[in-house]
Amino acid sequence: xxxxxxxxxxxxxxxxxxxxxxxxxxxxxxxxxxxxxxxxxxxxxxxxxxxxxxxxxxxxxxxxxxxxxxxxxxxxxxxxxxxxxxxxxxxxxxxxxxxxxxxxxxxxxxxxxxxxxxxxxxxxxxxxxxxxxxxxxxxxxxxxxxxxxxxxxxxxxxxxxxxxxxxxxxxxxxxxxxxxxxxxxxxxxxxxxxxxxxxxxxxxxxxxxxxxxxxxxxxxxxxxxxxxxxxxxxxxxxxxxxxxxxxxxxxxxxxxxxxxxxxxxxxxxxxxxxxxxxxxxxxxxxxxxxxxxxxxxxxxxxxxxxxxxxxxxxxxxxxxxxxxxxxx
Numbered sequence: 662x663x664x665x666x667x668x669x670x671x672x673x674x675x676x677x678x679x680x681x682x683x684x685x686x687x688x689x690x691x692x693x694x695x696x697x698x699x700x701x702x703x704x705x706x707x708x709x710x711x712x713x714x715x716x717x718x719x720x721x722x723x724x725x726x727x728x729x730x731x732x733x734x735x736x737x738x739x740x741x742x743x744x745x746x747x748x749x750x751x752x753x754x755x756x757x758x759x760x761x762x763x764x765x766x767x768x769x770x771x772x773x774x775x776x777x778x779x780x781x782x783x784x785x786x787x788x789x790x791x792x793x794x795x796x797x798x799x800x801x802x803x804x805x806x807x808x809x810x811x812x813x814x815x816x817x818x819x820x821x822x823x824x825x826x827x828x829x830x831x832x833x834x835x836x837x838x839x840x841x842x843x844x845x846x847x848x849x850x851x852x853x854x855x856x857x858x859x860x861x862x863x864x865x866x867x868x869x870x871x872x873x874x875x876x877x878x879x880x881x882x883x884x885x886x887x888x889x890x891x892x893x894x895x896x897x898x899x900x901x902x903x904x905x906x907x908x909x910x911x912x913x914x915x916x917x918x919x920x921x922x923x924x925x926x927x928x929x930x931x932x933x934x935x936x937x938x939x940x941x942x943x944x945x946x947x948x949x950x951x952x953x954x955x956x957x958x959x960x961x962x963x964x965x966x967x968x969x970x971x972x973x974x975x976x977x978x979x980x981x982x983x984x985x986x987x988x989x
Contacts, residue, residue, distance in 0.1 A: 683917065750917070751888075770830045772831055772879055785850040800967070812975060831874070845867050865879050
């Protein structure tokens with residue numbers, strides 16, 4: 662017992678080193694450029710990200726799921742600025758959370774992570790160049806929050822059965838599973854190209870509904886997937902397209918020290934909770950996200966119709982996945 666406990670409680674050195682490097686570089690920049698004004702100027706962004714980064718580390722929702730609607734709808738920040746900020750800030754928070762997950766040896770499914778990440782990279786790049794210019798962000802937001810709510814309802818229904826069988830990895834992994842994960846990763850990457858998040862919750866739906874993966878495994882796995890996706894998105898917008906705005910940069914500087922702590926805190930807390938508690942936490946997030954979007958956007962009757970159609974279609978799709986007998 663003592664040997665196992667010592668190993669499990671071993672200090673995650675990669676996380677500590679990352680934290681020291683990030684905070685040292687951040688401190689040097691803020692002090693040398695006298696950028697302390699960003700804290701007063703972007704206090705609303707800081708407050709949003711304290712909550713959002715904890716959500717990102719403790720659920721399959723990236724912090725952008727909180728930041729994007731708050732920034733674009735409440736704070737009237739341009740969607741492109743909110744998206745670029747989301748990629749930048751998650752590159753700190755999600756990396757920090759992932760290193761803590763790896764350091765604490767929290768159980769993840771590496772087949773899920775590997776193939777979804779590959780598909781997601783192609784989806785993100787394709788979406789950035791060919792989908793983002795065509796999308797109306799408010800309309801797309803209504804579509805996706807409706808879809809996620811339908812997933813939450815189906816997952817809740819499935820978890821009502823006290824003896825529902827769940828697994829800690831994909832059982833009898835075969836070639837068709839590779840194709841399926843690549844495809845879902847591709848679509849998830851396209852979603853992330855719009856909002857700065859999405860691949861994590863989209864593929865989480867597949868893992869928990871179809872593959873019946875334990876939420877305690879699927880959540881940290883989705884955090885690692887979003888880490889790779891967000892670093893790629895930050896690189897694409899910061900170094901290749903070079904459309905990273907000054908406002909996004911200032912908000913990033915203001916929020917870095919907060920997300921570096923609160924995202925891994927979320928991962929640590931969620932690792933200590935039972936599966937049903939994690940699932941309940943997810944239901945609450947999805948419900949708040951949906952009704953929050955409805956309250957802020959105040960959609961027209963046709964847009965409400967789109968929400969209803971999406972909700973019904975999602976319920977049908979996820980219920981079908983839940984009932985589908987996977988061939989081993």
